[in-house]
Amino acid sequence: MATARPAPADPSTPRLELDRFLPYRLNVLAALTSDGVARLYSRQFGVSIPEWRIVATLGEHVKLTAHAIGAHSHMHKTKVSRAVGDLISRGVVRREINKDDLREAFLSLTAEGRAIYEGIAPLALSYEVRLVEGLNDVERAAVNDAVATLTRRSRALLDEIKREQAKGGKQDPAAPPARLRDS
Amino acid sequence: MATARPAPADPSTPRLELDRFLPYRLNVLAALTSDGVARLYSRQFGVSIPEWRIVATLGEHVKLTAHAIGAHSHMHKTKVSRAVGDLISRGVVRREINKDDLREAFLSLTAEGRAIYEGIAPLALSYEVRLVEGLNDVERAAVNDAVATLTRRSRALLDEIKREQAKGGKQDPAAPPARLRDS
DNA sequence: CTGAAATGGTTGCGTTTGCAACTATTTGAT
DNA sequence: ATCAAATAGTTGCAAACGCAACCATTTCAG
Numbered sequence: 001m002a003t004a005r006p007a008p009a010d011p012s013t014p015r016l017e018l019d020r021f022l023p024y025r026l027n028v029l030a031a032l033t034s035d036g037v038a039r040l041y042s043r044q045f046g047v048s049i050p051e052w053r054i055v056a057t058l059g060e061h062v063k064l065t066a067h068a069i070g071a072h073s074h075m076h077k078t079k080v081s082r083a084v085g086d087l088i089s090r091g092v093v094r095r096e097i098n099k100d101d102l103r104e105a106f107l108s109l110t111a112e113g114r115a116i117y118e119g120i121a122p123l124a125l126s127y128e129v130r131l132v133e134g135l136n137d138v139e140r141a142a143v144n145d146a147v148a149t150l151t152r153r154s155r156a157l158l159d160e161i162k163r164e165q166a167k168g169g170k171q172d173p174a175a176p177p178a179r180l181r182d183s
Numbered sequence: 184m185a186t187a188r189p190a191p192a193d194p195s196t197p198r199l200e201l202d203r204f205l206p207y208r209l210n211v212l213a214a215l216t217s218d219g220v221a222r223l224y225s226r227q228f229g230v231s232i233p234e235w236r237i238v239a240t241l242g243e244h245v246k247l248t249a250h251a252i253g254a255h256s257h258m259h260k261t262k263v264s265r266a267v268g269d270l271i272s273r274g275v276v277r278r279e280i281n282k283d284d285l286r287e288a289f290l291s292l293t294a295e296g297r298a299i300y301e302g303i304a305p306l307a308l309s310y311e312v313r314l315v316e317g318l319n320d321v322e323r324a325a326v327n328d329a330v331a332t333l334t335r336r337s338r339a340l341l342d343e344i345k346r347e348q349a350k351g352g353k354q355d356p357a358a359p360p361a362r363l364r365d366s
Numbered sequence: 367c368t369g370a371a372a373t374g375g376t377t378g379c380g381t382t383t384g385c386a387a388c389t390a391t392t393t394g395a396t
Numbered sequence: 397a398t399c400a401a402a403t404a405g406t407t408g409c410a411a412a413c414g415c416a417a418c419c420a421t422t423t424c425a426g
Contacts, residue, residue, distance in 0.1 A: 016304040018239045018256060022311050023216035025330050028257050030213035032337040033206035039344050050412095056201050067374060073201060074211050076414060081376055103374040103421045121199040128205050130340055131333065139332070146329040147208050149322070150314065154215040157313055161222050233382095250404060259384060264406060286391045286404040 026150075037127045041120045050075060050083045052120060055092065058109045059117035065104045092116060209333075220310045224303045233258060233266045234275075235303060241276065241292045242300035248287045275299060 018024050038049050047055065053073040058064060064072070070080045084107060087093040092113040097105045109117060132140050201207050221232050230238065236256040241247060247255070253263045267290060270276040275296040280288045292300060315323050 015243070016239060016308055017243055018236070021239075021307060022314060022326075022330070023213070023220050023307075024236075025334065026209065026213040026216055029330060029334045029337060030206070030209040031257065032334065032341055033209055036337060036341045036344055037206050039341075039348060043348070048412095053201065053207075056199060056204075060198070060200055065374075074214070077375070078377085078414065079412085082412085085376090101374085101422070105375085124204060124206075125199055127340070130343075131205060131336055134336065135332065139329075142325045143205075143329040143333065146322075146326040147205070147212060149318065150326065151208065151212045151215065153314055153317065154212060154219060157310070158215055158219045158222075160313075161219055165222060165226070231382095248404075260405070261384065261407085262382090264404095265382085268406090284392070284404085288405085 022150075033127075033131065036131075037124055040123045040127055045116050045120055047116060047120070048083070050079055051087060051092075054080065054083055054087060054107075055109065055113060055117050055120070056124075058093065058107060058113070059121065063106045063108045065098070065106060067104065069107065087113070205333075216310075216314065219314075220307055223306045223310055228299055228303055230299060230303070231266070233262055234270060237263065237266055237270060237290075238275065238292065238296060238300050238303070239307075241290060241296070242304065246289045246291045248281070248289060250287065252290065270296070 034049065038052075041047060041052065042049070053075060054069055057069050057073050061068075061072070066077065066080050066084055069075070069084075070077050073080075075083075084093060084095075088095055091110055094108050094110050094113075095105045096108070132143065135143065217232065221235075224230060224235065225232070236258060237252055240252050240256050244251075244255070249260065249263050249267055252258070252267075253260050256263075258266075267276060267278075271278055274293055277291050277293050277296075278288045279291070315326065318326065
């Protein structure tokens, strides 16, 4: 039975405050920026965020398998599969089976797809410019470093946690899978 | 008919690269950290991320309306409504109608809810500590500043964009609502 | 050479999501 | 005092999500 202290008022242990909590703040920030960019393109180009990620990835790399797109754009393979299917049926993306490995297929942008990419890319870039305008070069570098460092660190940390849980993780088998979705 | 230049090779316009694109990078980072923290608590406490946000918010503020929780934790009111309903039925949260305004109700943690909060909070804080370990004080301050500045800026920018679109936004009424979900 | 394991990709399914519409109550204008 | 607009919160619904299971093909071990 857990003894519930109603707020310990203990100054030694720092209290958790959601809006000082980094993962939470990062989620809010990420959502704000995504929302912003998406508003710039989704309406006039009729492209959702997952779709845009695919188009953007193919815009950079010309020809990729679905697997590679997923790896590069951090999307679940089913999400890629369905979005790609949609984009193909809308004539944005083209599929071409790899004859050397019949399991996979190379995906690329059609002319229409490239037009969409060329249309959205400047909008996306302009969003980024507007986002960091008001920062000087040093501050911009600091932002970039911060994001890079945290990403590296959080990746490592996630692996650590996974490993920890893989070891001692047979404790509470009654607990549900606990879907890890958004923030 | 859109003329699709197959990669302009124009060095004056900077090309878009997804993994240098700040909104994208922020989304990846946010997802990584969320995933990490959630793994620390979801299994042993049986609490989802939206639920944890509610518990955390109530842990700090003791007594809030659903509306206030939503505003504070950046969650859609239907998400709050359903998660709260769940938490109440599980005895984690208590609802108490405001007699001065019968539309709303004050929500607070039960003893069990507080126990969960007291259990998760240190885990969350330890995650944060591990995340920024290896950074010196200056770098930590830089991270905090960067997140704060970008959040402020992206909020302002989003408002600008909304205003722009509210004005000239009657152009393409055929475009679908374009749900703005995750990244 | 054969069969098991691995890999690329799709699909069925139950859950979660957000939007729109709704109820109930309060506020504000006339 | 009355009625329209605003606000808190819930719910129906369709879309989107991720997991697990699956098919097809390739790789690898013995």
